Amino acid sequence: AQSVTQLDSQVPVFEEAPVELRCNYSSSVSVYLFWYVQYPNQGLQLLLKYLSGSTLVKGINGFEAEFNKSQTSFHLRKPSVHISDTAEYFCAVSENDYKLSFGAGTTVTVRA
């Protein structure tokens, strides 16, 4: 069975600064990896996904993530954040067993 660890529960960051959210997973088989974002009082929205191919994945709103198989990581980055990026970010993994397993989430607070 797979599991997901998000290493930072809260990340405060100033506007226009870069941000990196860390995600590690454990699995004995190949996995699919995802980052979802939850804006305040809303449902989750897919930011980006890794299925196969290039290990650098670009998503919406200027986010990107890099899959590192040897380190079993899928860290999310954005070079310059906006106030509107304030949200909860969830890393998720699937072993193609029809289920997504989510991490505990990282709260990103962007300050002016």
Add this chain to the structure above:
Amino acid sequence: DTAVSQTPKYLVTQMGNDKSIKCEQNLGHDTMYWYKQDSKKFLKIMFSYNNKELIINETVPNRFSPKSPDKAHLNLHINSLELGDSAVYFCASSQDRRTWEQFFGPGTRLTVL
């Protein structure tokens, strides 16, 4: 147009009551899900239906019963509500059983008093 909708948005009720949450998707997807998000924002899958067939049934008390009258709807009925059931419940859908993109509804915040 709302892709995945849930009703009600807020639900406040007493312990021991029975309540239902409804979910509808207009995306033409085959697969639908129910998730529970607790107070620490931890998100866990409860059920999944594919074309009205139950395909995922996690360790959830029998008091929770999903019903899918057609593939566009997945309702969640909860009997004998307990304090620990207080959470935000999210419905989601995906094109098919390949879960790489799920579309989430806005959530239903259930408070059991």
